[in-house]
Amino acid sequence: MEELDCFFYPESVAVIGASNQPKSIGKALLENFFSTRLAIKVFPVNPNHATILGKKAFPSVKSIPAKVDLAIVAVPAKAVPMVLRECIEKKVGGAIIISAGFAEIGEKKLTAEIQKIISKNPGTRVIGPNCFGVYNSFNGLNSTFSESRKMGYPKKGKVAFISQSGALGVALLDWISSQEFGLSKFVSYGNAMDVDESDLVEYFKRDKQTKVLAMYIEGVKKGRKFFKVARETSLRMPIVALKGGMNKETHNATASHTGSLAGSVEVYEALFRQTGIIQAYDLIDLFSFAKTLENEPLPKGNRVLIITNGGGYGIVTADQVVGNCLKLAGFSRGNEKLLRKAFPRTVTVSNPLDLVGDADDKRYKQAILAGLREKKIDILLVLILFNTPAIDKKIVKELIEIKKKAKKPLLVVTIGSEYTIERSRELERGGVIVFKYPSVAAKSIKALVDYAEFRRQNH
Amino acid sequence: MEELDCFFYPESVAVIGASNQPKSIGKALLENFFSTRLAIKVFPVNPNHATILGKKAFPSVKSIPAKVDLAIVAVPAKAVPMVLRECIEKKVGGAIIISAGFAEIGEKKLTAEIQKIISKNPGTRVIGPNCFGVYNSFNGLNSTFSESRKMGYPKKGKVAFISQSGALGVALLDWISSQEFGLSKFVSYGNAMDVDESDLVEYFKRDKQTKVLAMYIEGVKKGRKFFKVARETSLRMPIVALKGGMNKETHNATASHTGSLAGSVEVYEALFRQTGIIQAYDLIDLFSFAKTLENEPLPKGNRVLIITNGGGYGIVTADQVVGNCLKLAGFSRGNEKLLRKAFPRTVTVSNPLDLVGDADDKRYKQAILAGLREKKIDILLVLILFNTPAIDKKIVKELIEIKKKAKKPLLVVTIGSEYTIERSRELERGGVIVFKYPSVAAKSIKALVDYAEFRRQNH
The missing domain is CATH 3.40.50.261 (Succinyl-CoA synthetase domains)
Structure with missing residues (x-):
């Protein structure tokens, strides 16, 4: 069992910030979990309501009378540190922090606080914040907050897709659902405060359902770590990458989007060449390359x-x-x-x-x-x-x-x-x-x- | 009334080479005329049958007891000179020669013979040979030999499309039918032995239903004439062109396709720049540019x-x-x-x-x-x-x-x-x-x- 498996194969999930309010993220999140085909125990968490969407709600993750494999966190930014601490006390395997309002808007204090909690508690892995989470087409697990009536989900396939950008990633999931090729898994990892692109590449290198990895990235956090794992992976299966912020003028936009430290264009082109990553320049290329590499x-x-x-x-x-x-x-x-x-x-x-x-x-x-x-x-x-x-x-x-x-x-x-x-x-x-x-x-x-x-x- | 109007607004059409044989060009042609919404008189011509698709057939165009505005010629290449002479005797306004087997396969004798007939008889204008002819979305006129059950036709719109390549042109007609923008008229003009790209640009410059001209060309026959008319047209409405054979290696292929004398890449790029023609490099660009220029x-x-x-x-x-x-x-x-x-x-x-x-x-x-x-x-x-x-x-x-x-x-x-x-x-x-x-x-x-x-x- 891989450490990150808790994000893709949980048996029980707490949705913290679940809500009855129409058009809210907390409602969309919970609805997507209820529609999951897999038999997953889902626990809505909300201190202000006894039931959410007709299901018993818990005031906090700690009050859930069962083991929790995965927590989905969709609460206001300032409540995230407390919620995260509770998840750790509860010994949750992984937490996906959907909430935004951190490094991407220059919020330093909260960012530092969360960073501290994460580094002190390596037992609970964190995806996000500022992300859409995961989709696993093999069991239907869906932690995104898209409105399902407004989109389709990809069929099973052999391409894994990881995206630093959540909204773009989900729109592409929707588009892929209209295509004949399928996906194995999808991850929107946002600000990557714990689980980053290198961890995910490493995970997919060993994932038996994945034959090609497609990625949208705005910046790489740890250059050396990424170089090593990307090269090892490319020697086993193709990686196709679309890098956002490839021009001087667009470079800065990535900082305010996912708080990335984006290196220069030349650095990335060299990185891709040396690690065998195939570079795409537009969305249509990214998946055309991926499906070709998967099939031929x-x-x-x-x-x-x-x-x-x-x-x-x-x-x-x-x-x-x-x-x-x-x-x-x-x-x-x-x-x-x-x-x-x-x-x-x-x-x-x-x-x-x-x-x-x-x-x-x-x-x-x-x-x-x-x-x-x-x-x-x-x-x-x-x-x-x-x-x-x-x-x-x-x-x-x-x-x-x-x-x-x-x-x-x-x-x-x-x-x-x-x-x-x-x-x-x-x-x-x-x-x-x-x-x-x-x-x-x-x-x-x-x-x-x-x-x-x-x-x-x-x- | 413009000279080329007979190709787009005929009141009577002779289909020479009409046929009962399944999958034949002569059958597809006639079926497309029968499905035309406009009240056009259609005369099948075939010396071997008394009726074609249940309709009285005539042994030759001359034996039709009525005026003929437009003749569609789909007979074997070697019969084309005779048929063309008969059309001229009949004082047909225009002839579209669908038949292939001329300059594009290096057939010099027949090519020269037709050239001679055309230059001696300027009263009958000729489109082709080696072409698919015309489609007019405003009256449904369709001289192509595509199987209509296998394709759609564009809705009415303000983009005219002329294509040296017939099959490509028709496939694009089909594709456009699935899009929200429409076409005014389409012309596949093939080897352009009489009516060439310059004549067509001139015609569309004055066509009230056309606001943008999209063209696929492999070569320009008369450089000076084209330069003048293209520049005049660009000053009134946009022309977007996709030029086939833009590389040294692909250059020669255009000769065997439509018998074009394709100039060098640089010559064409300069020609487009100086005449204000917007150059496209792929099919998706050609029509994306055209619809943008038409709308914005x-x-x-x-x-x-x-x-x-x-x-x-x-x-x-x-x-x-x-x-x-x-x-x-x-x-x-x-x-x-x-x-x-x-x-x-x-x-x-x-x-x-x-x-x-x-x-x-x-x-x-x-x-x-x-x-x-x-x-x-x-x-x-x-x-x-x-x-x-x-x-x-x-x-x-x-x-x-x-x-x-x-x-x-x-x-x-x-x-x-x-x-x-x-x-x-x-x-x-x-x-x-x-x-x-x-x-x-x-x-x-x-x-x-x-x-x-x-x-x-x-x-």
């Missing part, structure tokens, strides 16, 4: 074959492939000859390999299998425009079958409305990643190539 | 205020704003003081202006109105995370009302699943543009700022 085998090189039934789509994609420092692969003479023979004259055997508008699933299959066989090709990027009369649903099943046996990365790009979106979902459910925009596909392949290179250089 | 007033400068209820979201967005050569605006002392007074202590009056997680619509309204008043701010970028308990639907109506009166660009960024998507759609229907990704929002604002600058320098 590591390529042997950076040579990409683009297959398409739309010439312009192929060219736009090729521009993105080249623009992201990837190479357009060629066929060896033998394979080129074979393909020329197999295809009608309108098909130019080149890269992009434009199968032209009347390409059917058979022509695609020939092209893809040739690409998988060809030694000069490392990665296949298959573009499909589903609106042409010659293409039908059959290609979805065939792609899924081919992908199962493929030893090279094989990704799809397509764009459209309902019919195309449905095909995309079928492909993703079958294990084939689909992108809508060529730029995102190319950047994701670059992330995969970079990580493969890091692993090759450090095996 | 021109800003006076590049100073952006970011308002948010999620600190991390604000910081990621600020990174993108700065990274795209825009400035983070500040407040003048008076306004800063007022805001400090109006907001709780947890709000730091800065940029991003983080209204923090408990911000409600009232706090947003105060911040936005202050931003609109402030002389040091040119553009407002409003980030909303809808999952927090304090935010509700009210903010949608209020934003729409504020936007109606606002004289500065005001754009929204939000991300989530169902609840958030529904709010986004409401906002867009109400005239407020919404982005999902900070990078796309920032690039779109940059496009707006660049176009405003071009207009200022050339008024």
Whole structure:
């Protein structure tokens, strides 16, 4: 049992600051716990009410007549030290302090007081303050205070996501719920006064449900500790990071947000490079990289074959492939000859390999299998425009079958409305990643190539 | 009446090469015409069948006992010269040659023959060959051969879209149908043997239903002609262009695709800059720029205020704003003081202006109105995370009302699943543009700022 397991697998939870008041954090928190699928004992704590949401409430955590694994603290900032002391007396395993109003607004006295309590009592681990807490998609545990009627939660998956920013993290949880990939666990850790990014990376390195770690960070607290654990982790599984405050002008904003001591841009870029962390620059990249790294085998090189039934789509994609420092692969003479023979004259055997508008699933299959066989090709990027009369649903099943046996990365790009979106979902459910925009596909392949290179250089 | 009007407003159409054969282009073409809402006379032409899809067919265009405004030609390449001659004898106003197999596969003889016919007969204008033709969202005219059961068509709107690539163009039509913005007209013009990009730009410059022109081009045929008409047009309305083949390696692919003589990257970048064309580098940019330019007033400068209820979201967005050569605006002392007074202590009056997680619509309204008043701010970028308990639907109506009166660009960024998507759609229907990704929002604002600058320098 890991020390941080109490945050993800508690058997009993105290919600301190639980409330009946509409739109309050204390009400949203408790409702989210009540909707948890897992059989968890939940104890509302509020000294002013006998019941909260119809359930017996306790005046303090100490008055709960049972063991408490996890405490969720959502009380005014100035009450946090007292509540935290009570949690420690109660021997609570972990406490998540949701409350804000500390270092992020320059509140030094309260911050120092909490710091002192934490360092004197290492037996009770603390996440926060100024955070949203955790979500575990395998048991439904949800310590966030989002209104569940206004959001969805991710399905089970192999990507863990940790976020220094709570609101952003939860919005992304919501967005991920509409995608085909899933999450293992989510942690919003805010001001990181005890449990920090290094502890979390260390935890996920050993978490059996996690294959890729995605992170949003604004600053790293302990550089050396982070360097060591991040590098060790990258040698076992990919880490993708989006760093907020990458410009001189935005740098300062991180201090007032999560009280981070954000280092210079160059320091972070060097840190990421040396530890093998793949850097993302926008939200769309962060999760496109993560799902690609989770799903695809590591390529042997950076040579990409683009297959398409739309010439312009192929060219736009090729521009993105080249623009992201990837190479357009060629066929060896033998394979080129074979393909020329197999295809009608309108098909130019080149890269992009434009199968032209009347390409059917058979022509695609020939092209893809040739690409998988060809030694000069490392990665296949298959573009499909589903609106042409010659293409039908059959290609979805065939792609899924081919992908199962493929030893090279094989990704799809397509764009459209309902019919195309449905095909995309079928492909993703079958294990084939689909992108809508060529730029995102190319950047994701670059992330995969970079990580493969890091692993090759450090095996 | 404009010369090219026959392509968009025909009263009678001959579909030459109409077919009963499932999955054929000739069948898809005819079906799309039959589903047209407008009262257009449609004549199937096929020498081998008396009826096509249950309708009387004619052996040739000449045998049609009525005037023909527009001919759609979908016959094998080698039959195209004969068919084109017949169209000219019939005095057809315009012909769209869908058929492929010309310059794009190095077929010189047929290409030369068609070129000769076209130059001798300027009375019949020709779009294509190797194209998908036109779509007019105002009357439903659709000469493409996409299978309509597999795609949607854009609603009416003010963006015209011309594409050298047919399949890509149609896939984008389909995608646009799922978006809240609409199109006026679409043209896929392929090898451009007669009607070329310059003719089309000239046409849309005068088209009353078009306020922005979006284009996908692989090469420009007549540089001088294009320069002149593009510059004239840019002085009246924005043109956004995505150029395929922007790298040395991808450059050649455009020749085999649409037979383009693609100039060097530098030549095109200079051409775009000098003519005021806003350049896009990926599909997502092309239409994000177009819808922004269509919807927003021109800003006076590049100073952006970011308002948010999620600190991390604000910081990621600020990174993108700065990274795209825009400035983070500040407040003048008076306004800063007022805001400090109006907001709780947890709000730091800065940029991003983080209204923090408990911000409600009232706090947003105060911040936005202050931003609109402030002389040091040119553009407002409003980030909303809808999952927090304090935010509700009210903010949608209020934003729409504020936007109606606002004289500065005001754009929204939000991300989530169902609840958030529904709010986004409401906002867009109400005239407020919404982005999902900070990078796309920032690039779109940059496009707006660049176009405003071009207009200022050339008024």
